[in-house]
Amino acid sequence: MNQRPNNQLFDAYFTARDMREVFCDQGRVQAMLDFEAALARAEARVGLIPQTAVAAIEAACQAGHYDFAALGEAIATAGNSAIPLVKALGKQIAANDAEAERYVHLGATSQDVMDSGLVLQLRRAMELIENDLARLGETLATQAWRYVATPLAGRTWLQHATPVTLGMKIAGWLGAVTRSRQRLRELKPRLLVLQFGGASGTLAALGDQALPIATALAEELQLALPEQPWHTQRDRLVEFGAVLGLIAGSLGKFGRDISLLMQTEAAEVFEPAAPGKGGSSTMPHKRNPVGAAVLIGAATRVPGLLSTLFSAMPQEHERSLGLWHAEWETLPEICCLVSGSLQQALLLADGLEVDAVRMARNLDLTQGLVLAEAVSIVLAQRVGRDSAHHLLEHCCKRAVAEQRHLREVLGDEPQVTAQLSEAELDRLLDPAHYLGQAHTWVERAVAEHFALTA
Numbered sequence: 082m083n084q085r086p087n088n089q090l091f092d093a094y095f096t097a098r099d100m101r102e103v104f105c106d107q108g109r110v111q112a113m114l115d116f117e118a119a120l121a122r123a124e125a126r127v128g129l130i131p132q133t134a135v136a137a138i139e140a141a142c143q144a145g146h147y148d149f150a151a152l153g154e155a156i157a158t159a160g161n162s163a164i165p166l167v168k169a170l171g172k173q174i175a176a177n178d179a180e181a182e183r184y185v186h187l188g189a190t191s192q193d194v195m196d197s198g199l200v201l202q203l204r205r206a207m208e209l210i211e212n213d214l215a216r217l218g219e220t221l222a223t224q225a226w227r228y229v230a231t232p233l234a235g236r237t238w239l240q241h242a243t244p245v246t247l248g249m250k251i252a253g254w255l256g257a258v259t260r261s262r263q264r265l266r267e268l269k270p271r272l273l274v275l276q277f278g279g280a281s282g283t284l285a286a287l288g289d290q291a292l293p294i295a296t297a298l299a300e301e302l303q304l305a306l307p308e309q310p311w312h313t314q315r316d317r318l319v320e321f322g323a324v325l326g327l328i329a330g331s332l333g334k335f336g337r338d339i340s341l342l343m344q345t346e347a348a349e350v351f352e353p354a355a356p357g358k359g360g361s362s363t364m365p366h367k368r369n370p371v372g373a374a375v376l377i378g379a380a381t382r383v384p385g386l387l388s389t390l391f392s393a394m395p396q397e398h399e400r401s402l403g404l405w406h407a408e409w410e411t412l413p414e415i416c417c418l419v420s421g422s423l424q425q426a427l428l429l430a431d432g433l434e435v436d437a438v439r440m441a442r443n444l445d446l447t448q449g450l451v452l453a454e455a456v457s458i459v460l461a462q463r464v465g466r467d468s469a470h471h472l473l474e475h476c477c478k479r480a481v482a483e484q485r486h487l488r489e490v491l492g493d494e495p496q497v498t499a500q501l502s503e504a505e506l507d508r509l510l511d512p513a514h515y516l517g518q519a520h521t522w523v524e525r526a527v528a529e530h531f532a533l534t535a
């Protein structure tokens with residue numbers, strides 16, 4: 082069949098191939114046809130249509146039978162994708178079994194086909210995202226333990242703060258992944274539900290058989306039967322979009338941290354190297370964080386798409402004009418962007434290149450100032466908080482003005498040496514001895530990951 086031109090120049094960079102297959106034209110059409118085939122089976126089970134009609138309907142419910150380019154042209158006139166598809170389906174069935182054609186799409190409306198088809202696509206999309214999140218969590222848990230005791234400068238307001246560990250930083254990324262997995266698990270029963278209401282949501286065309294057919298249809302599609310049709314109640318879809326937005330934002334944080342750690346001035350952690358990766362068209366020396374760019378790019382684009390979903394929520398009466406239409410490409414695009422972000426995050430997490438020597442060197446860039454708090458805390462217990470703070474502040478200013486290491490300045494200060502021995506000062510100015518609960522935070526984040534995976 083003829084296909085419409087595809088604009089996929091950037092797909093390999095921003096979207097995972099499996100996710101694009103879910104939401105390509107064939108994926109969309111097949112999901113709607115799966116609804117039609119299941120509806121025929123359900124109605125035959127209840128006795129509304131003859132069992133002999135089912136085989137002919139099912140045989141026609143194969144996306145490969147249809148011309149997507151022609152469907153695309155017809156959508157421009159029909160106003161949605163189900164109307165021309167159902168017409169084409171009817172013709173396909175009639176060509177082989179005119180009797181069976183009478184029973185196709187019986188009692189359903191276009192939105193039932195499109196929304197239930199979308200839910201089938203979202204179920205597959207969620208499986209892909211959950212699998213990738215689980216893999217990412219496993220990799221981050223491994224890396225967090227690997228670097229649990231590797232010190233690096235903590236940074237607040239983009240300035241050196243007190244020491245942390247790389248494992249603790251990775252555990253932060255891991256915790257966000259774990260919470261996203263929990264959110265997806267919690268919303269699944271609300272999202273994976275049938276849409277089946279007929280013309281205005283009452284299923285009046287099916288009479289007394291409406292509820293048995295709806296029940297059978299839900300069973301056929303392995304979806305839950307909601308308390309009522311949800312044609313203009315879009316909270317389920319928006320909730321899923323919101324969780325995807327949180328995932329995109331969390332991955333964006335991961336990408337932002339990596340890109341900052343890769344900066345020439347830091348050069349502490351790098352994306353994995355590969356031939357041709359991260360180069361420049363003019364500067365041979367460049368090693369750009371191209372994976373992190375995808376994570377940051379998705380985190381930047383998804384909120385705008387998500388705002389469309391929220392804006393489209395106040396839909397009119399029993400079928401919306403325009404607001405429903407605004408959703409059609411929006412949620413699939415969010416899924417695709419998140420999938421691409423996850424693919425890049427998996428590559429980054431698995432192949433992190435760490436320069437622990439550079440981390441130690443950078444920790445000493447301020448010549449001990451990042452450990453001033455450690456000294457102040459101990460000194461405060463001996464001379465009082467205010468006195469200790471003012472004394473350390475004075476010593477820090479001297480260290481900067483004289484371009485000397487804080488350890489030397491403290492060693493020359495009688496008020497300090499009267500309270501702290503040489504050994505105590507050496508220990509207090511060692512980053513490895515001022516990591517607080519960093520090990521505990523890693524332990525807890527990894528434990529939460531494994532508790533969810535078990």
